[in-house]
Amino acid sequence: MKNDQIAVIDIGSNTIRLVLYKYDVKRGLKEIENIKVVARLRNYLLANGQLSNDGIEKLLNVLDTFKMMLHDYGITNVLATATAAVRQATNGPHILMKIKKEIGIDIRLLSEEREAFYGYLAVVYSLSTPSAVTIDMGGGSTEVTLYKDKELMYSYSFPFGSVSLKQQFMKDDTLTSEERNSIYQFAKEQFSSLKWLQGLSLPVIGIGGSARNMAKIDQHKKGYPISGIHQYKMKKEDFDEIRVKIAGLSYEELKQLDGLSSDRADIIAPVLEVFQALMDVVGSPIFQFSRKGLREGLVIEKIIKENPKAFDKHHVSEYNVKFLAEEFGKSKENNEYFTSLCEKVYQEFCRFSILQFSNESLAMLKQAAKLFYLGEYIEADSASQHTFYLLSNRSIDGLNHKDRIRLALLASYKNKEDFRRYAAPFLSWFTKDELKQIQGLGSLLKFVYALNASKRKIVKDVVIRRNAQIIDVFIYTKGSALAEIYKVNRQKKHIDKLFIEDVNLHFIEGEG
Numbered sequence: 001m002k003n004d005q006i007a008v009i010d011i012g013s014n015t016i017r018l019v020l021y022k023y024d025v026k027r028g029l030k031e032i033e034n035i036k037v038v039a040r041l042r043n044y045l046l047a048n049g050q051l052s053n054d055g056i057e058k059l060l061n062v063l064d065t066f067k068m069m070l071h072d073y074g075i076t077n078v079l080a081t082a083t084a085a086v087r088q089a090t091n092g093p094h095i096l097m098k099i100k101k102e103i104g105i106d107i108r109l110l111s112e113e114r115e116a117f118y119g120y121l122a123v124v125y126s127l128s129t130p131s132a133v134t135i136d137m138g139g140g141s142t143e144v145t146l147y148k149d150k151e152l153m154y155s156y157s158f159p160f161g162s163v164s165l166k167q168q169f170m171k172d173d174t175l176t177s178e179e180r181n182s183i184y185q186f187a188k189e190q191f192s193s194l195k196w197l198q199g200l201s202l203p204v205i206g207i208g209g210s211a212r213n214m215a216k217i218d219q220h221k222k223g224y225p226i227s228g229i230h231q232y233k234m235k236k237e238d239f240d241e242i243r244v245k246i247a248g249l250s251y252e253e254l255k256q257l258d259g260l261s262s263d264r265a266d267i268i269a270p271v272l273e274v275f276q277a278l279m280d281v282v283g284s285p286i287f288q289f290s291r292k293g294l295r296e297g298l299v300i301e302k303i304i305k306e307n308p309k310a311f312d313k314h315h316v317s318e319y320n321v322k323f324l325a326e327e328f329g330k331s332k333e334n335n336e337y338f339t340s341l342c343e344k345v346y347q348e349f350c351r352f353s354i355l356q357f358s359n360e361s362l363a364m365l366k367q368a369a370k371l372f373y374l375g376e377y378i379e380a381d382s383a384s385q386h387t388f389y390l391l392s393n394r395s396i397d398g399l400n401h402k403d404r405i406r407l408a409l410l411a412s413y414k415n416k417e418d419f420r421r422y423a424a425p426f427l428s429w430f431t432k433d434e435l436k437q438i439q440g441l442g443s444l445l446k447f448v449y450a451l452n453a454s455k456r457k458i459v460k461d462v463v464i465r466r467n468a469q470i471i472d473v474f475i476y477t478k479g480s481a482l483a484e485i486y487k488v489n490r491q492k493k494h495i496d497k498l499f500i501e502d503v504n505l506h507f508i509e510g511e512g
Contacts, residue, residue: 413442
């Protein structure tokens, strides 16, 4: 038995999934395997409300396979749930008993309220967005929540989803203009029935496969320079442009569209009409995406019950930076020392207006200090390149994509030439002043990193004094700083560029 691994079986109306997670108190939660079967159980609901025998047989076959896989993985910690397709089936209780008897898996049938709650839970523990409306559109139901300051205010589950809308409104796999308008008007009427959704002017956060595909299509269209859709944002006008384009494509053309899963080609168009209707009711200027949803919410709830301090929804990025540092072998003790020394030097630089103080800049500096040159874990000689690649191409919960690139540029800073090369694909993301600020903070990080060259934490204090046209930097140590003196003198050029005056370094042993 692998005690650190949790499996989730998610029986939805469109897909059935087996997802494996690994949790470590020091490294956080990570998805390690995701197996999807497109079962379309919603299509097996008969006129009398029952799930047909063919549908039940398909479900049993999938679960039997999942059971064998779990046995091979050696995982017994399993959270198995069913949502709209089984919930809406009049023979749902019979199906659950049959699964228990024949497969030996206990399935928890989620209520509409709990399904909405788990989507909310995943969002607030993985995104920094303080207030928003979430939508999780499955095959047979659509869950909507409103949260403010990370607290759930309202939730509701509508008994329609991507597969049921197709059945109700579409004659074949290609959406006509009349069908498109009918779906939009239907969804807008449904959402408008909830007074708490109207005119909020908050971001709408999409959860689930259809939202994920929308983000991928937009990224392909824009030639997006980094990977990952979690925390990705689209402006309303960009959303409208893609929605209109998709509405005009045939089913065969949709199957060839970059970024769109072929198994969603027949349902993506009606889904986008629903998203559009919600944005119009909410008055949202932004559509944001969360890769985390129901399954992550289930696991997070389980972990928090056992360890209430495992995560912090109000400090998402701080926790995940800490997890990332641990994963790449960063010593907590050395990290705390280095971060503290960076803060001290930053305060000194700001005292003489070499850098402009702000709480935002200090927070960025401290995050970058915790991850500075984490690429050494792979190869010391190429630490800068590995650091930038890892941080820029890996989702970090709580950081939007721009802040993730900012962090990558800071934590990988080596010299001006490499900085410009790394920043080149992202010049439209930052102003010249922002890039200048990042480069200044990066120079500080590189300088302070040299102050701990021997990893012995011997520098106790750094004090700057200005005398006429000279800047004196006094570095107080508690022992011989031979390695630090050598390294700092090699890196001195990075801070020389920040000062107008000449800079002199003074190492003073046994004082401070």
